[in-house]
Amino acid sequence: MSIRKYLDVLRDTSELTTIRVPISTQFEIAGVLKQMEPHPVLFEAVEDSSFRVVGNLFCSKAAFAAYFKVSVSEIIPMLSQAIGNHSPPEVIPTGSCQEVVVYEPDLNKLPILRHCHGDGGNYISSGVLIARHPVHGQNMDFHRGLQISKDELALRVVAGRHFDKYLQELGEVDVAICIGTTPNILAAGATSVGLGVDELEIANALKPVRVVRAKTVDLYVPADAEFVLEGTVYRDRKHSEGPFVDLTGTYDVIRNEPIMKVKAITHRSDPIWQALLPGGLEHKLLMGMPREPTILKQVNEVVECLDVHVNPGGSSWLHTIVQIRKKHPEDGKQAIAAAFTGHSSCKHVFVVDDDIDIYNPLDVEWAMATRFQGDRDIVVYDKERGSSLDPSAEYGTNLTTKIGFDLTKPLGGEADNYNKINFPTVDMDYYLNS
Secondary structure (H helix, E strand, O other), rough: OHHHHHHHHHHHOOOOOOEEEEEOOOOHHHHHHHHHHHOEEEEOOEEEEEEEEEEEEOOOOOHHHHHHHOOOHHHHHHHHHHOOOOOOOOOOOOOOOOOOOOOOHHHHHHHOOEEEOOOOOOOEOOEEEEEEEEEEEEEEEEEOOEEEEOOOEOOOOOOOOOHHHHHHHHHHEEEEEOOOOOOHHHHHOOOOOOOOOOOHHHHHOOOOOEEOOOOOOOOOEOOOOOOOEEEEEEEEEEEEOOOOOOOOOOEOOEEEEEEEEEEEEEOOOOOOOOOOOOOOOOHHHHHHHHHHHHHHHHHHOOOOEEEEEHHHHHHHOEEEEEEEOOOOOOHHHHHHHHHHHHHHOOOOOEEEEEOOOOOOOOHHHHHHHHHHHHHEEEEEEEEEOOOOOOOOOOOOOOOOEEEEOOOOOOOHHHHHOOOOOOOOOOHHHHHHHO
8 A cells, every 4th residue: 555545545534634725845844743743644735846745644553553454562573573574575667656757856846844943954854765785785774864955965874874884885875765655664664684684675574565676776666655866875975964853852963974966856746745753753653663573572582571662752762661471570670681682772661560551651650650669670771872862871972871660560479569450340331321
């Protein structure tokens, strides 16, 4: 199901809000998206471009699960299965992403948004970047792009990531930025897998993907994408990039980042630009959720792990809630250590019992209030490497203090004092409608 077919589903269920009055890419679209979160919005009359814009498509696990027609509890097993059993997508000779081909590209014609008043400029935030290495093959991940001219972008390339390794080794790398892609592609692009694994194969395992060869670069791109920007990224050509609102809702710092020269733009005949609100719920979901299968796998190696939630309250990056079935006194602390191994950027881990709803922050806080003692149930890892997204981490080194909270109840007879008492379940229809 392409993005536009999914929009038809949202229309049929009255979940899509359509804005038909003229609206600007400069701050206005972002402002509407933020106030409408988590509801999907389609903008039909963009003042600065002839193309439509859509946003807030997948702001919750429920929306993500609905696209795949699975329950929320099936998401992690589905992602784990796709990562472990990925398969090559079908190659077709031509796709709808190439109905229009522009060999003299002008980024000014695209509805690239400026989100907040302190931003460094107009940003592409929803694009998944595809690159190829002569040995390791294709790689797909996210790199935000700051427009710096009508045919150039400054890309944020995180040191040590696979694309950074390609760029450092090769000096220049042909790429394709794909915008308006389905959630299997978005989620796969955000996964962390071994060098040499093509994330498009993970996307294909989640839901079948068809790919076509790009027009000016030797890459295969999703055939049903709305837009594809083809070009080359140069290691030694740099431009200042930032400020940009990141996952934490705070501004990331300004850096000198590699420049991408856009050589061609292909798109559908009536394309829809997909917006991704920086620091918004959709951004958080697509960053945090792909880390959950990795955490669950690591925790399951030491204790029985039932579920994991990299929750939006922790910016879907710095906090992890782990639900276990406790069998031994030290299971909580072992789960904490394993969770940090599964997601090294995490700052705080909360481990709870199987009677706690990890998607309900009131439930998790209740477990902390009633089952946690600071002198007994806290684990402190002093000054370890954390996330560059954490503004409180040590500048330059990203060193941070990581803390684990064992919110599980004790085993044995003493546990009875910690049980949550449930009220009787009654048939309300009988009492209200009789």
